[in-house]
Amino acid sequence: MTRPSKTNNTVCQRTDDLIEYVFSELQNWSISAVVGKTRALGDASWSEGERSLQIRINRSVRDWPDPAIIGLLAHELSHPLVGYNRPVELSTDRHVLKRGLGVYLAFERAFIGRYHDHTLKGKDRYLGFQSIREELSPMERDTLDRLLGEFRLIPHRQPRLQIQHDIVRGGT
Ligand SMILES: [Zn+2]
Numbered sequence: 001m002t003r004p005s006k007t008n009n010t011v012c013q014r015t016d017d018l019i020e021y022v023f024s025e026l027q028n029w030s031i032s033a034v035v036g037k038t039r040a041l042g043d044a045s046w047s048e049g050e051r052s053l054q055i056r057i058n059r060s061v062r063d064w065p066d067p068a069i070i071g072l073l074a075h076e077l078s079h080p081l082v083g084y085n086r087p088v089e090l091s092t093d094r095h096v097l098k099r100g101l102g103v104y105l106a107f108e109r110a111f112i113g114r115y116h117d118h119t120l121k122g123k124d125r126y127l128g129f130q131s132i133r134e135e136l137s138p139m140e141r142d143t144l145d146r147l148l149g150e151f152r153l154i155p156h157r158q159p160r161l162q163i164q165h166d167i168v169r170g171g172t
Contacts, residue, residue, distance in 0.1 A: 008035045011057050014070050015077070022099050023077050029053055033073070035062060041112070042072050042166040046080040049172055053080050058163070064111065065151045071108025072166075074101040079168050087124035088168065094127075097135055103144045106132040110153055113160025126165055129155050 015033040019026050033055040043056040055076045061069060078095040085091045096105045109115075109129040116128040136144060148155065 010066070010069060011035055011061075011073070014066070014073050015055065018070070018073055018077055018101075022074070022101065023081070025081070026053070026077065029080075031055070033057065033076075035059055038167065040164040040167045041161075042076045043168075044076040044079045044166060045169040047171045048080065048083070053077075060163075065107075065153075067104050067107040067147050067151070068111040071096075071101070071104035071106070071111075074099070074104055075108075076166065079166075080170060083170060087122070089120060089124045089126050089165070093132070097127075097132065102132055102136050103140050103147065106136065106144050107147055107151075107153070110148060110155040111160075112165075113156065113158060115155055115157045118165070 011033050015031065019031065029051040031053045034057070036056045036059070038056045038058050041058045041061060044053065046053040055073070057069075057072065057076075061072065064072075074096045075092055078092045078099070079088075082088065082091045082095050093105065096102065105127070106129050109127070109132060114126065114128045115130055117131055118126040118128060120126070133141065133144065
């Protein structure tokens with residue numbers, strides 16, 4: 001038997017925290033969050049009818065700072081709540097902001113080097129650090145700047161990671 005890695009524990013713990021404090025409507029869902037093999041940073045698949053959600057987080061996330069992990073998980077947990085409202089990724093990012101987790105989303109985007117919005121095929125896009133920061137309240141901006149300072153993270157315009165952000169598969 002293999003012992004769960006530290007990251008797996010962090011991912012599970014943060015998922016539980018987010019469901020308890022922010023995404024309470026997912027409390028009666030069956031949710032698993034694991035660190036494993038995926039070609040994106042995150043992978044979310046769900047069934048609305050069965051109220052089940054599986055989140056797989058890329059192994060490269062194991063060295064991420066906590067606020068970045070929270071930002072990624074907040075995005076993945078928002079997917080089944082947004083469903084296939086188009087544009088999917090933009091609606092999901094907006095949902096994270098609406099839930100008051102914009103600070104973590106901005107931190108994650110700064111960490112992966114997505115300063116500007118990242119446009120996908122069609123009309124979809126992920127929000128970048130800059131546009132998320134613009135949506136934050138002055139207090140949230142202070143918190144974000146403090147976190148960036150604490151982790152010595154300087155937002156910059158050079159993409160750090162080329163990997164796809166996430167893969168989603170949902171059903172009714
Ligand atoms: Zn997504």
